Amino acid sequence: MKKIILLSLTLFVTLALRAQTFDYGKIESHPRLLLKKGEEAGLLKKISAHPELQRVHDHILKNCDKFLSEAPLERKLEGKRLLDVSRSALKRIFYLSYAYRMTKDKRYAQRAEQEMLTVSAFSDWNPAHFLDVGEMTMAVAIGYDWLFDVLQPSSKQIIRQAIVAKGFDPSRDQRYNSWLKADHNWNQVCNAGIAYGAMAVFEDEKVAAIEMLERCMKTIVLPMHAYAPDGAYPEGYNYWGYGTGFQVMLNAGIESAFGTDKGLSAMPGFLESARYMEYMTGPTGASFNFSDAREPGQANVMMSWFAFKLKDPSLLWVERQYLQRPELSVGENRLLPCMVIFGIHTTPKAVHAPASKVWIGKGVTPVALVRTNWNAGEGLYLGVKGGSAHTNHAHMDAGSFVFDALGVRWAMDLGLQEYYSLEKEGVDLWNRSQQSQRWEVFRYNNFAHNTLTLNDKLHRVDGFALLTKAFTKPDTLGAAFDLTTIFKDDLEKCTREAVIVQEKFLLVKDILQTGDAPATIRWTLVTAATPSILNPNTIVLTSGGKKLHIVVESATKIDLKIWSAEPTHSYDAPNPGVTRVGFETRMDSHQKNTLQVKLIPQP
Numbered sequence: 345m346k347k348i349i350l351l352s353l354t355l356f357v358t359l360a361l362r363a364q365t366f367d368y369g370k371i372e373s374h375p376r377l378l379l380k381k382g383e384e385a386g387l388l389k390k391i392s393a394h395p396e397l398q399r400v401h402d403h404i405l406k407n408c409d410k411f412l413s414e415a416p417l418e419r420k421l422e423g424k425r426l427l428d429v430s431r432s433a434l435k436r437i438f439y440l441s442y443a444y445r446m447t448k449d450k451r452y453a454q455r456a457e458q459e460m461l462t463v464s465a466f467s468d469w470n471p472a473h474f475l476d477v478g479e480m481t482m483a484v485a486i487g488y489d490w491l492f493d494v495l496q497p498s499s500k501q502i503i504r505q506a507i508v509a510k511g512f513d514p515s516r517d518q519r520y521n522s523w524l525k526a527d528h529n530w531n532q533v534c535n536a537g538i539a540y541g542a543m544a545v546f547e548d549e550k551v552a553a554i555e556m557l558e559r560c561m562k563t564i565v566l567p568m569h570a571y572a573p574d575g576a577y578p579e580g581y582n583y584w585g586y587g588t589g590f591q592v593m594l595n596a597g598i599e600s601a602f603g604t605d606k607g608l609s610a611m612p613g614f615l616e617s618a619r620y621m622e623y624m625t626g627p628t629g630a631s632f633n634f635s636d637a638r639e640p641g642q643a644n645v646m647m648s649w650f651a652f653k654l655k656d657p658s659l660l661w662v663e664r665q666y667l668q669r670p671e672l673s674v675g676e677n678r679l680l681p682c683m684v685i686f687g688i689h690t691t692p693k694a695v696h697a698p699a700s701k702v703w704i705g706k707g708v709t710p711v712a713l714v715r716t717n718w719n720a721g722e723g724l725y726l727g728v729k730g731g732s733a734h735t736n737h738a739h740m741d742a743g744s745f746v747f748d749a750l751g752v753r754w755a756m757d758l759g760l761q762e763y764y765s766l767e768k769e770g771v772d773l774w775n776r777s778q779q780s781q782r783w784e785v786f787r788y789n790n791f792a793h794n795t796l797t798l799n800d801k802l803h804r805v806d807g808f809a810l811l812t813k814a815f816t817k818p819d820t821l822g823a824a825f826d827l828t829t830i831f832k833d834d835l836e837k838c839t840r841e842a843v844i845v846q847e848k849f850l851l852v853k854d855i856l857q858t859g860d861a862p863a864t865i866r867w868t869l870v871t872a873a874t875p876s877i878l879n880p881n882t883i884v885l886t887s888g889g890k891k892l893h894i895v896v897e898s899a900t901k902i903d904l905k906i907w908s909a910e911p912t913h914s915y916d917a918p919n920p921g922v923t924r925v926g927f928e929t930r931m932d933s934h935q936k937n938t939l940q941v942k943l944i945p946q947p
Contacts, residue, residue, distance in 0.1 A: 374492035435678035464506035471514035478537030529587030575616030576705025618650035623713035626725030648687035710811035712823030730809030742809035
């Protein structure tokens, strides 16, 4: 019977190899993921010529020294998530494995082995929230592969069994694997993690490993379609770092193991998305944090991979500014060794500022991004967006914008409220239907964004704000959007144009047409500056002794307003130091009106 089973498995593998994506007979030996055997010496030599990368390298080693004395990780859930533990495991194991390979200090390898055994002994890796499994599987896979020659045989067996039982097996269970059909970051993170597990244990679990890798290659294309046509990542700043970070881990991992990524990196818009990300921060260092994103900008680990792939050092201009700050601030920092591995391919002297002042992206969440100066603290910055509230992680913010001038962010986005703070209060956060409780959360609805509100109503979830025109001439930089379907119950037509004029001020022009019923329009801007009303059509914002005038022009009478940004529910996050300013106006039925608002920095 055993002989029959063995023959059957051999036949299965033989047939599989003939029909599969990769030439599995040519997989690299361990270590095969990202940094192959013998590449350490060359990496160390090149790091010394890169001051910023030397700093990153030293930062990793310093963290590893702290890890040596920290308590082992424990399986403690926060609400429904084990994600913080999985991320801590990935950071510890990746850093420690890197430190051992760079220094050959056995303490780092031994501690990494202990970390892997600890998490392998967990009852499970929380498959009900499969991101936790994806990141944990990647963590132990990297350690298993990178430390393959120094791990105890008994440890390798335990870790290998954990990858199969706690990674592969639940990924086959329909209760847990809906991410295989997702078109967003869940697919990228979970597929990348399981694929790393497959590449790590390939020799001993060949049948399962091929199954996992082939499934990955069939399903990973779903979220990659979201980058088309030109790289505007629909989920915004932080989720580009998350989803794209793990996508690069996958692409680079399979390329290092098999010599090819089978065209994944060449999918429409993917490589172009690096340019989108470069324009997503302004001269203040704040990001255009629409959707579930945080305002502070950070260096992006994977930008060095894009700069290498595209042979474009200008992609590292903003990253280098972040890396030169007193405090090292890096997004998705548990993947930090990749910044060094990929970064050594670009010499510091080659890095230069981008040539263009504007970037336009269409697709699921169309954006226009304008930066008139690439030096920190200088010039004007505009980020304006269209799209739909129905997109993953989106808010009701079609037509919303941010604006920097004089080194101040005058028009801001409140951004993310931490999920657990809402989930623990029973908020139905992930339902994106029109009547969902999600839209009662203050930071998520249109009342708390720099956009229009009609008749005191929520935006239409099924609406879509289309980018209709780009302005790229030197004296006019920005874009126009059609917001008609966002307000289809209240207006016949609505367009918004946001442009920086002659690099001196921002002009926001809204053209509205009512139908059979009159309408009340609210124009809102969220700010951390101090507001005051100067005259019937001018609001003055003051911040650190600097001023900006908001000047309104309208054929209909306007009523300037200053509203509080105090939360409306007990579960809402506080917004200290923030107010909302703007105006309200009334339009009769079958009336057309143009609202022109200038945001004029006072030099």
